[in-house]
Amino acid sequence: MAVASAVAAVGLAALVAAPGAPGQTGEIPGTGSLHITLESTTSNEEGLRPGDRIEYTIRVRNSGEEELPEAQVVQYLPPTVRHVSGSGDAAVEERKITWTRSLAPGERASLRMTGEVTGFPEGARRPVTTACLRPAPGAVLAACSAESHRVQAVLPFGWALAGVLGFVAAAFGIAVLGRLLKRRNEAPRSEEPREHAPGEVPDLRTFPGRSNVLHMDVNR
Template sequence: MVFRDSCVRRAGRISRAHAAAAIALLAAQSWSGTAHASVTPKPKPSPKPPALNIAIDNGHTSVRQGDRLTYTIKIANTGAAATPVLRVFQALVPGLELISSTPAGTVTAKNIEWNKSLAAGEKAEFNVTAEVGELEAQLQRLTVVACAADKSSERSIVCAAHSDRVPAAGGPVQSQVPGTSASEWYIAVGGLGLLVATGVFVGWRLRRRKPARAPMAP
C-alpha cells in the first residue's frame, strides 16, 4: 500500500513537470511569433509621381556655327494636386555657348536649372539663349534635352528633346523659293533654259528664211 501511494505521487509529479514544460514551450513560441512580427514592418507604398508634361523647341530645324538660338521649355502640371519642389533643367551640350536665361537659372558643369513647384493645372516657361560655337566635324544633329526631376530624390519624371540638323562643313547653300522643294526648283530652272534655247533657235531659222531684197532701180 505504501509502495502504491509512492508511485501515484511520483506519477503526479511527472505529469505536473510535463505540463509545466508544455506551458513554457507554448509561451516561448508565442513570444517568438510576437517578436518576429514587431521587427518586420510592412513596406510603405511608393508615392505616385506627379502628372507632368514637358516640351522644348527653338523654332529651327537646322543650325550652323554662329547661329543664335532661343530654347523655350514649357512644363505643365496636369494632375489634381500640387507637385513637390521640382528641378527643371536643360543640358548644355558641347558647342552650344550659353548667353542668358529667363528667369535666371543656376549654371552647373552640364546643365542650367531652376527650382519650381507647380500647383494643380499650373504651367511654367523657361527660356535659354545660346550661340552655336565650334561643332565636331562629324556631328550631324545638335540635340538638346530638358527634364523635370523631383528635387528631393533627383529622380527624373519627364524629359523632352529638340534636335537640329547640322549641314556638312563647307557644303553648298541652296537658295530655294519658299514652298518649293529642291527638285522642283531644278526642274523650273531647266525648263526656263530650254525655252530660251528654243527661242534662239527659232529666231535663227526665221532669219535664214527671209528672201533677199531686189536692188533698187537707178
C-alpha cells in the same frame, strides 16, 4: 522645327531610366503627373553654323492634385552649344541649366533659354538638346523632351582659299588658250610663188619666209 533623332530617343531613355525609376514612380509624389515639351526656333532653318543662336522654349505642367514646392526643370546642352541667357533664376553649370520652382496642382509654366552654336559636332550633324522635369531635387526625371538641329560644316580657310585660287588659275589658262587660237586663225597665209613659162620675164618679188631674192630669166 527639328524633330528629335534616334540619338535623342536613346538619351531620353537613359535619363528617365535612372536608378529607382522603373516600377517606383508611385513612390515619388507627382512623378506621373508631370509633363514637359521643348521647342526651338533659329534664324537659319536650312542649317546652323558656329555663331548662330537657338531660342528654346520649355513648357511644363502639373496635372496632379498635389503641390510641388521644389519641382525642377533641367536642360542638358550638347558639347557644341553654350548657354547665353535664360529666364528666371537658373543655376548654370558647364552643360546643364537647372530651374527650381513650385508647381501648384494644374499649373502651367514656361521657361526660355538662348544658346549659341560653338562648333561642328563630331560624328553627327544634329546636336541634341534635352529638357527634363522632376518633382523635387534628387528625384528621378519624370518626363523629358528633346530637340535636334542640323549644323552645316564650315570649310577651313586654307581649303577655301585653295579653291578660289584654283578657279582663278583655270579661268586665266582658258583665256590665254583662247587668245592663242584666235591669233592662229587670223594669221595671214603665205602665198606660193606663181609658175611662169619659159621665156616669160618674172616679176621681182619677195618669197615669204625667205630672204629677198631677185629672180631673172636665164634666157635673157
